[in-house]
Amino acid sequence: MAIKSCLLVLLPIALLLLAGSSPAAAQLQVGYYSKTCPNAEAIVRGEMEKIISAAPSLAGPLLRLHFHDCFVRGCDASVLLNTTDSNLSERDAKPNKSLRGFSSVERVKAKLEAACPNTVSCADVLAIMARDAVVLAKGPTWPVPLGRRDGKVSSATEAADQLPPAFADIPLLTKIFASNGLDVKDLAVLSGAHTLGTAHCPSYASRLYDFSGAHSADPSLDSEYADRLRTRCKSVGDTATLSEMDPGSYRTFDTSYYRNVAKRRGLFQSDAALLTDVNTREYVQRIATGKFDDVFFKDFGESMVKMGNVGVITGAEGEIRKKCYIVN
Ligand code: HEM
Structure with missing residues (x-):
């Protein structure tokens, strides 16, 4: 009986201590500003x-x-x-x-x-x-x-x-993503952001001219595509030239990034690396079929929410800056 009542007293205390010692993930909320700034x-x-x-x-x-x-x-x-x-x-x-x-x-x-x-x-x-x-x-x-x-x-x-470098391979990408609480699927999904935007020549020029310091092209890059890229990006030192990362639809968020990567036409080594791991390769090939755009769209939203939670500070920590470029 004494043991039982002792447990009844100690159990809630132990649970409280446990809760206090876990690195309580800061809580974000959808609609957080609904009362303080509804618009x-x-x-x-x-x-x-x-x-x-x-x-x-x-x-x-x-x-x-x-x-x-x-x-x-x-x-x-x-x-x-x-x-x-x-x-x-x-x-x-x-x-x-x-x-x-x-x-x-x-x-x-x-x-x-x-x-x-x-x-x-x-x-x-x-x-x-x-x-x-x-x-x-x-x-x-x-x-x-x-x-x-x-x-x-x-x-x-x-x-x-x-930050992950453009030349990162799967072990390095996995490590950097894991240190942010993101897994290999998030890596495959969030890399799909490269459906938008442009890149400067130095981010991929070594794949064209100086791969592994060997004065040759990256064998994992489609050679026809490499030829085309060379007509724009003239040397490793060319800092002025921009290339579309998803040629033809770089302003549209779609699944053509995955079709490019599947055809060995990903622009960075980090994009090409997705074909070197069984899990990321399966994801790339599945989305590249064009039959699973809705799957990628749903996955992207979910991985963005996960990424948006990384190391956030809430409550009384930090501040609400008045201007974003300077602390208050
Ligand atoms: C997986 C590791 C990643 C690497 C190694 C990487 C690397 C790069 C590099 C080197 C550039 C081109 C910079 C330049 O030359 O101007 C770039 C552009 C871009 N990245 Fe990534 N990135 C990664 C993941 C992501 C993620 C997770 C997102 C967003 C969720 C993202 C979104 C973009 C976008 C939208 C651009 C184009 C920006 C523009 O048009 O100026 N990237 N990335």
Whole structure:
């Protein structure tokens, strides 16, 4: 009897302790601003419609900004902070030099500040803009859980160390994704974002001219496609030339990325690498058939929600920045 009552007293305490010791995942919520800024998502959508209709090629960059934010210090808008006298920020790290769309983010944030001051975080703005960029490029939609707070730290070194490089193979990609709580399926699905946008020649030139330092082309790249790429990208040092990553439909969010990869026409080594692992290859080949566009669209929304949860800060942590490029 004594043991039983002792257990009755101790069990709830043990459970409480356990709950306290788990790294309680910060909770985001769909509709988080429904009371504090009910029009937040409509304001973002209205601005995004104007931004994308004026510059359709911004859909890719705005999607990429959210990814580069989430993979360094979690989705806390650290990617948006400017370098200061005493700190080189993520924006100025090498892999981030090709990011675009910062002024569009500031424009959307200014609209939100006018409607609901000090309420909507820059990290949430990035997540909503990324979703809307996909929708406006004719891709899927998904409900975006919100309630992220903005961080106060941004480090170029961290960005350089933690973002996946274009030359990454499956073991490295898997490792980087796993360190963000994302699995091999998320890798196959989120790589599909390369259906949108363009890339600078140095991101893939070594595959054309200097593969593994051997002055030859990457054998995993379709040779006809390599010839075509060489007519645009003239040398490893050509920093000016841009190529469509999904030629012919780089402004449309569709499944042709997977058809390109399946035909050994993925632009980066990281895209080609998807054919070297049994799980990612099966995914690529399945979506490439064109019979499962709805599956990819659903998967993409789910993986984006997962990515949008990476390392978020909520509650009383961090702050709601007034301007996204500078801490309050
Ligand atoms: C799997 C690992 C990934 C690697 C190695 C990678 C690498 C790259 C590189 C090298 C570029 C071209 C940069 C340039 O030369 O201008 C690029 C562009 C892009 N990436 Fe990725 N990426 C990866 C995953 C992702 C993910 C997860 C997303 C979004 C969910 C994404 C979205 C984009 C978009 C939309 C562009 C085009 C940007 C533009 O048009 O300016 N990427 N990526």
